[in-house]
Amino acid sequence: MAVLGWSSPDERMCVGPSRRVGPVSGRGRVLWGVGVTVVLGVGGVAALGLGGADPVPASSADLPPATAKVVATTLTRTERVAGTLSHGSAVPVPVGAQGTVTWLPAPGAVIGRGQAVYEVDDRPVVLLFGATPAYRSLSPGATGGDVRQLEENLQALGYGGFTVDESYTTGTATAVRAWQQALGVPETGAVQATDVVVTGGEVRVAELKAQPGSRATGPVLTCTGTTRVVVVPLDVGKQHLVAEGVSATVVLPDGKSVDGVVESVGTVATSGPAQPGATPTTTVEVVVSVADQGALGRFDSAPVDVLLVSERKEGVLAVPVGALVSLGEGEYGVQVVENGVTTYLPVETGLFAAGQVEVTGEGIAEGVEVGVPR
The missing domain is CATH 1.10.101.10 (PGBD-like superfamily/PGBD)
Structure with missing residues (x-):
């Protein structure tokens, strides 16, 4: 009977197309670790679906610890930059x-x-x-x-x-x-x-x-002004991440997140002091407004982080990153569970974001159930 062992969810790679991996034979022993490995039974030859073997019902020992469904979703990758919460730039009154x-x-x-x-x-x-x-x-x-x-x-x-x-x-x-x-x-x-x-x-x-x-x-x-904003000295190399009206997320010192919007992007670049042995940084001032001032709590001035969207893909199929399994030779797949039968299907991976990964491949569709770690 097949026994599954689960790898760390941190083992991640993007891979190209792979061959289809068929159902696991009852004569082999499958280990979900560095890769899907086959141990030969006495006097037999284990095959990964290449010989056209039919799926066999899995016992409780064969089934994954938990399952998740393939979902159609929008994946967003963010980049974290440093900013300062304040009431904005001070203006002298003569x-x-x-x-x-x-x-x-x-x-x-x-x-x-x-x-x-x-x-x-x-x-x-x-x-x-x-x-x-x-x-x-x-x-x-x-x-x-x-x-x-x-x-x-x-x-x-x-x-x-x-x-x-x-x-x-x-x-x-x-x-x-x-x-x-x-x-x-x-x-x-x-x-x-x-x-x-x-x-x-x-x-x-x-x-x-x-x-x-x-x-x-x-x-x-x-x-x-009386309204608190976040000012970000953004490296000019990251200007493509911002534009007026683009959404941003402000992470406060207490770990709470607040929704924000890019209010303005400076047009004058300034060079900051260089650290010893480092190249001077050239930045533009980006101002992020926060509509819900109450969500900022009692902070008048504080260092904060700002999450800016660096990549966004809509309408993709995705699974939890932990659903990926190594099929060996740099190829990855997912374990599909249907009616008590488990089958390994190879996948191509795309964008990784927020604990999910974009997947495509034959047999991968919205609602398909895949194995994941508990």
Whole structure:
């Protein structure tokens, strides 16, 4: 009676086409180790299906420890690269107004629309949302996109009495005076470029560059966005793995995985310092966004790994890698189990990924049951 011994699932190879291996004769002894080996019975000659022997029912000793079905699936191979979880690159916020810095927010503070970014001579410099930096004074008679931007912010802050357009009217000036009164600053009805800081949304204070009491010169603080992202200095040789919108997986320091999407791929390559005896690396900055911020836990900044898809094949037939058996001479197959009968079929292997391997060959189809280690 045939007896099966199982090899380590780490014995893997990709092989070419092979001959069909028939059912195991009851006169031979099969060992699933380095290869399928035949030991001759007394006075007999064991053949691996080459003589056309018919399958014979297998006893419990012949059957594999467990089975799995051939599945039609998508296999994805990934490559692991290092990244850093953070709130993104910090941007300096310069002081426009002359005077003394009298108040600064704490590092980590989140500043929203209409809130003070800092104060000079006890006068708040307020955050507004938009795409156009404050570059000129706005007062009645001014026109342009920056006027519309100001009016949109005033409306969002609850002020009205004007039409949101590109004209700074007396209605706009009245709303500005009401806003200035609420801020506790002189009610001029005009907005100076030094009165506001414009960003695309809420900001988070990263680092203070000045202290209360210092003269208002140069940057007073740096800020980032409020959403955490992963920044990857990707080797330029691996740029083919990424593009905007491509999925990625972020592996956190605690081992948890979070779904991400490549948000941007830098267009400027930079050379990093070389390790002793090593070639300097040239990288581009890749930013991976994470929609589920709650899944990132309490990490504000941390080293992480990012899994990028290096190869993907859809609609292939696959089996667990452990289902592969060596048939000798560099050839591999699987043990098919059907109605209590076991048969070895040679296979060609393709992509190995996530513990599965792509297989093709005569008799290999979706739903076919194959032997695997327990």
